[in-house]
Amino acid sequence: MKIPAYYGFWHHLGNWLLKTSSWLVLLFLILPILVIVPLSFNAEPFFSFTEGMLTLDPEAYSLRWYREILNDPKWILAIQNSFIIGVFSTLLATVLGTIAAVGLARSEMPLRRFITALLLSPMIVPLIITAAGMFFFYSDLGLAGGYLGVILAHAALGTPFVIITVTATLTGFDYSLARAALNLGATPIRVFFDVIMPLIRPGVISGALFAFITSFDEVVVILFMAGPQQRTIPRQMFSGLREQINPSILAVATLLILFSIILLVTIELLRRRTERLRGVDIPD
Numbered sequence: 572m573k574i575p576a577y578y579g580f581w582h583h584l585g586n587w588l589l590k591t592s593s594w595l596v597l598l599f600l601i602l603p604i605l606v607i608v609p610l611s612f613n614a615e616p617f618f619s620f621t622e623g624m625l626t627l628d629p630e631a632y633s634l635r636w637y638r639e640i641l642n643d644p645k646w647i648l649a650i651q652n653s654f655i656i657g658v659f660s661t662l663l664a665t666v667l668g669t670i671a672a673v674g675l676a677r678s679e680m681p682l683r684r685f686i687t688a689l690l691l692s693p694m695i696v697p698l699i700i701t702a703a704g705m706f707f708f709y710s711d712l713g714l715a716g717g718y719l720g721v722i723l724a725h726a727a728l729g730t731p732f733v734i735i736t737v738t739a740t741l742t743g744f745d746y747s748l749a750r751a752a753l754n755l756g757a758t759p760i761r762v763f764f765d766v767i768m769p770l771i772r773p774g775v776i777s778g779a780l781f782a783f784i785t786s787f788d789e790v791v792v793i794l795f796m797a798g799p800q801q802r803t804i805p806r807q808m809f810s811g812l813r814e815q816i817n818p819s820i821l822a823v824a825t826l827l828i829l830f831s832i833i834l835l836v837t838i839e840l841l842r843r844r845t846e847r848l849r850g851v852d853i854p855d
Contacts, residue, residue: 668733729782740774
């Protein structure tokens, strides 16, 4: 952003302090994450920088721990479970959240505020309480310790994110378009898929990505709900820290960081596309 010409000394000083403090806060938040990346290439089984790494000795760096992930059946099972549970829970959360958001976006919806607060409660209630409640509820139904129970639990956690993003997309939506389609003879289902869905698609996709991240990163519910065969990546990392510490955990963490960056970039691109559809000018 170009600095205005009327800025004096104190304006320039304040602007410089603001930028510097912002970069320091960003560094404070991201540095503990960035440290993991070079440590994951450590040739030795240590969680600290060796002398060779500090001197940039090529022999001190290795892909050993990444190969160990590929050769470890526990990690392979955890990766498969994370994607299977994440994908199916995301699909369920996206369908339920989109339907709920479309209904809650209408002003004539009765008890709209109460229902919204109820649907968003999984984001507010402490996760340990939610996980304990899910465990006792699904245990009575015989779903605890199985894939279906974990998928339903993760879908319940991801649905609020879909509701928020889709509801934000529906803000200012012109329902006269839907009424015009109905007057022209279109069925309500066709109106939804041909008129409403194209306009809210970026919000739906963003909510689905948030739901997937929530499921992929969740560990508390897994500790309560999952059996030995439903162990996910966070659960395996938690067990690895307790049972057998080695830098393969750092290698997995590095891959998760890369995966998270890809998802965040995708979400940002979708947000920009949504703003462009609304005719809002987005500064670079």
